[in-house]
Amino acid sequence: MNPDIAERTQKIIAKHLRVPIEKVPLDATFEQLGMDSLDSVNLLFEIEDEFDISIDDQEAKSIASIPQMVEGIEVLLARKAGSAEPAPPSA
Amino acid sequence: MIRVAITGVGVISAIGKNAQEFWGSLQQGRSGIRPIQAPGCSGLRFPNGAEVTDYNSADYIDEKQAPIMDRFAEFAIIAAREAVRDSALEFTPEMKAGGAVITGACVGGQTSEDRQFEGLYRHGRNRCHPLTIPRIMANAGASLISMEMGLTGAGFTLSTACASAAHAIGLAYWLVRSGGAPIAISGGSEAPFSLGLLKAWEAMRVVSPTTCRPFCRDRNGMILGEGGAMMVLEPLEAAQARGAKIYAELCGFGMSSDASHITHPSTEGPSLAMQRALADGGIEPTLVGYINAHGTGTDVNDPTEAAAIRQVFGAHADQIAVSSTKSMHGHALGAAAAMEAAATVLGMHHRVLPPTANFTEIDPAIQLDVIANQARPAQVEYALSNSFAFGGLNATLAFRRVLTPCN
Numbered sequence: 001m002n003p004d005i006a007e008r009t010q011k012i013i014a015k016h017l018r019v020p021i022e023k024v025p026l027d028a029t030f031e032q033l034g035m036d037s038l039d040s041v042n043l044l045f046e047i048e049d050e051f052d053i054s055i056d057d058q059e060a061k062s063i064a065s066i067p068q069m070v071e072g073i074e075v076l077l078a079r080k081a082g083s084a085e086p087a088p089p090s091a
Numbered sequence: 092m093i094r095v096a097i098t099g100v101g102v103i104s105a106i107g108k109n110a111q112e113f114w115g116s117l118q119q120g121r122s123g124i125r126p127i128q129a130p131g132c133s134g135l136r137f138p139n140g141a142e143v144t145d146y147n148s149a150d151y152i153d154e155k156q157a158p159i160m161d162r163f164a165e166f167a168i169i170a171a172r173e174a175v176r177d178s179a180l181e182f183t184p185e186m187k188a189g190g191a192v193i194t195g196a197c198v199g200g201q202t203s204e205d206r207q208f209e210g211l212y213r214h215g216r217n218r219c220h221p222l223t224i225p226r227i228m229a230n231a232g233a234s235l236i237s238m239e240m241g242l243t244g245a246g247f248t249l250s251t252a253c254a255s256a257a258h259a260i261g262l263a264y265w266l267v268r269s270g271g272a273p274i275a276i277s278g279g280s281e282a283p284f285s286l287g288l289l290k291a292w293e294a295m296r297v298v299s300p301t302t303c304r305p306f307c308r309d310r311n312g313m314i315l316g317e318g319g320a321m322m323v324l325e326p327l328e329a330a331q332a333r334g335a336k337i338y339a340e341l342c343g344f345g346m347s348s349d350a351s352h353i354t355h356p357s358t359e360g361p362s363l364a365m366q367r368a369l370a371d372g373g374i375e376p377t378l379v380g381y382i383n384a385h386g387t388g389t390d391v392n393d394p395t396e397a398a399a400i401r402q403v404f405g406a407h408a409d410q411i412a413v414s415s416t417k418s419m420h421g422h423a424l425g426a427a428a429a430m431e432a433a434a435t436v437l438g439m440h441h442r443v444l445p446p447t448a449n450f451t452e453i454d455p456a457i458q459l460d461v462i463a464n465q466a467r468p469a470q471v472e473y474a475l476s477n478s479f480a481f482g483g484l485n486a487t488l489a490f491r492r493v494l495t496p497c498n
Binding site for chain 1: 136294296298300311312352353354390391
């Protein structure tokens with residue numbers, strides 16, 4: 001897991017759940033954190049804002065833990081960086 | 092207690108701009124889900140909706156009346172006119188004096204609100220059109236119907252999200268049943284296709300990126316719809332005496348609250364609504380042959396509703412045909428329950444049960460006899476129409492077959 005992304009995700013969850021960050025272990029599942037479906041859509045909304053990404057509904061359904069969320073964010077950030085790279089100059 | 096008949100039905104929807112067209116589509120399993128055409132509604136994660144297409148309000152609404160009406164109010168008045176015409180009921184002075192108009196609406200004049208507020212927030216205007224309030228108020232449909240029909244009895248609008256029209260029809264039923272109103276016009280209307288509202292639905296992550304497949308293994312969400320549906324409720328005895336066409340008897344109404352979660356439904360709440368509708372009508376559960384399900388096509392609703400049906404009916408659940416007509420007319424929010432009640436009574440009247448369109452393969456977690464794609468000829472004694480709102484507010488209407496010379 002990318003430590004920076006993991007830490008930012010952890011902070012967002014702790015803030016949303018209104019609990020100290022120590023109560024949000026980095027390997028936790030959303031179920032262990034007591035999150036329901038509405039918490040999940042809230043989290044996705046906050047994550048999209050924090051990382052300036054767009055998370056697909058169907059892909060979001062398979063995310064059920066912090067490691068999975070962090071991995072998903074990494075993929076989306078890499079995709080964004082890739083698409084933002086300037087095109088090679090034409091000859 | 093006065094027994095209550097449904098003698099008129101009016102519908103405007105994505106699958107037909109009158110009840111006959113609506114029924115034709117239902118019978119053929121033809122879905123009205125298409126790419127969203129409403130102006131400005133692009134850039135969404137879901138491209139499809141069930142809109143009323145090829146609609147020109149001038150075909151229905153007088154140009155003097157038009158400025159006071161939002162699209163959702165137009166749908167209400169169009170459906171009400173058809174329902175009254177269909178009932179062939181001539182209002183007596185007593186009916187006009189006590190006639191009730193009870194409508195359901197979830198979001199009211201959303202298009203008008205969006206347009207006016209966009210002017211303020213985006214274009215720097217410093218005022219709204221003076222008719223903004225009459226256009227956006229959720230009771231506009233009820234008000235306009237009572238004005239046009241000259242009905243001076245009880246008039247109000249209920250808002251319980253996706254169950255609004257079921258609560259409206261249920262209370263109209265109780266009012267006529269108790270003698271509190273000699274007749275009633277009741278149903279719901281909705282026109283939710285405005286960018287602001289669609290974006291809000293997008294954020295809920297419950298709208299399908301493709302289509303609505305209730306009870307299927309590969310379902311992936313609901314599809315929003317729009318339109319209006321209204322019914323005429325009158326005493327059964329009076330309807331029979333005047334030789335009216337009677338679609339069905341409205342014979343039971345049950346309500347409940349989940350009292351648990353703002354968006355996640357419980358099994359207990361829906362189950363209680365069905366039980367109470369059965370008890371209200373003194374209905375023997377084993378005589379129920381059809382349920383028009385709430386059936387949104389979301390991950391959570393469908394198995395929860397299936398479990399609730401099983402909880403209420405036990406082994407008899409295997410004998411009940413179930414369909415979700417939302418697969419065709421979409422989820423029209425405050426109008427949904429009225430469209431579904433209309434689909435139910437039209438089915439009873441024609442002795443054909445409407446199917447669930449777009450059906451692929453049953454979700455193994457759902458143990459129901461879902462009518463897949465093809466309408467099913469069947470004569471049922473009793474049918475239920477379920478509506479379960481976000482916020483956990485539930486309503487079930489129960490209908491009974493009526494033998495008349497006409498059907």
